[in-house]
Amino acid sequence: MKLTRMLSRYLNAAFLIVCTTLIPSLTAYASDIVVGSWNIQRLGHGSNKSFPALAAIASKVDLLAVQEVMTEDGITQLEQALEKHTGEPWSHLVSHALGENSYKEMYAFIWRESAVEYSEGAVVYLDRDNYFVREPFSAKFKSKQDNSELAIGTVHIVYGKRITDRTPEINALADYWLWMAEVYPNTPIVLAGDFNLPQSHAAWDPLKKYARPLVTQGASTLSNTPGKYANLYDNIWVERDTHLAINDAGIIDFPIMIGWDHKKSRKHVSDHAPLYMALGNSALDNATASISAFVPPETQSASPSTDGEQQMIRGNRNSNPKLFHRPDCPSYNRIAKKNRVPFASVAAAKAAGYRLAGNCP
Template identity: 25%
Template sequence: MHKNIFRISFFIVVLIFWSGTLQAQVKICSWNLQNFGKSKSAAEIQFVANTLKEFDVVALQEIVAGYGGAQAVAKLADELNRTGTNWDYIVSDPTVSTPYGTERYAYLWKTSSIKRVKRAWLEDNYVQEIDREPYLLDFNYNGELFTLVSFHAIPKKRQPETEIKYFKFFPEFYAEKNLIFLGDFNIPQSHTVFNPLKKMGYESVFKDQKTTMKMKCVAGECLASEYDNIFYDTKNSGLQASGVVHFYRNFPDMKAARRISDHIPVWAEFYFGEEKDN
């Protein structure tokens, strides 16, 4: 009798835990891939695919604007499809920037769980104020909609806060959308330019997490600056888990690792809608 009660209780606990793990687990990754284009070899693209295959949606920055950038993303999607899961992708037009600053963005996603909604677009409302205008795309996960805003800011020496300050207008302009800002901001989340978003209920996934790679590791420290991050609206999204990928540990030295990128991937797992309210 007692054994049966124990078995039933254990089964209920396991069922509850298992049901909980099935709640909206959208795993989103952002990665600045540093001049991703024709200079990347087939082996390097395969390495990138193996690094990204566990995520549901991937936002990439710094895709080469000229010949080779879009083709490299297509090759990456092909490699991801070889991992046993179907992926789709989209590449932006070149950003409206200075000739040496223009680049493309890209999104890749697993088609089994994520659906693209309509067309992606480069945000042109602040095209004169923002050098590399953000790239937006609406996604549907189990009927829940969310919008990624991928961004690569100008370098720190050019004061990226002069661009990022315009993000405070996005939540009102896109009031019907669940916005998630992600990318390479070239300043840490502690900068006051993010305060307006934070006052609206947005939070950064990472705090005090360095994401750019040094030329050489010094005393075991291989990362330099806290630049890459993800900002989400706590009213519409719940954070399930997060992390970074120290991919450089797979290489003999930082010089070899930096052939892939000088940034590490950052990721977050979100849940939406009713599941967030429960």
């Protein structure tokens, strides 16, 4: 049995916090790896999952934070599928089952051994105030390119019956962020997960004092309508002044990548698309269908407008009928440069005879 599998069963939270306090960080900035986050919708439950498809998608990143893991067997099957798909070894860490009553989930990290190494500090958050239904799980990893490090936490915020059920956990993420800064000193911090609330909501204001979301446009939840996405609930957060060399970030449009419609993708893969960030000289391969949604921090708006007009509207001169796309539309960055027709507003696009693309949220 691999060391990482043994760790997943026997790690002690209090011991790990002491260890991460006493052992100094080796370097500051992780580089030249692709980091991802993905809610794989009840991974390990039932027999509908296509592990070859999951592996084809997950192999596009080097380190993946996974939410909604139902059994460790699910993440073990994914690891085996990744090794078969890529022809190289992978490893994983998994938390214990977290949740209230009879419904529980696990978190996991899975990584390509040639690019990433587990460093230290795998621990479930000690939520003394009991804010979280499923307490976040975190660990520190090292890039094998240059031995640089990053600490990444992952969480699946409770959905509940209404938005007010989610906001207490979102508010508490600011305290969790500060806790991570203490547990992983002198190390870049990343928070990835399914937050069940768009980053523009006011409940994020406490965390925004310290961190910023990488993806601020587009959507990551698959609807049953082909090509249609809704809700930017998934995200990756980094320090406001992070030293991570982020060259790209966005959403992997996996149904297009594997050639499946949304209905089949939701049934056999997930109802969420994974998010990614590319560090240093790393990048997604050219064959990966993605929605690049990285906006440099100096150009990000603290409160994006609801109609997406904080950036230029793009018409597609090659579409019939004439269609326009807001920055939050899945096909915004897929329009060939030669076919882009810029408009200052939605109203201007409509006045020119364009109409909103059907796959826009």
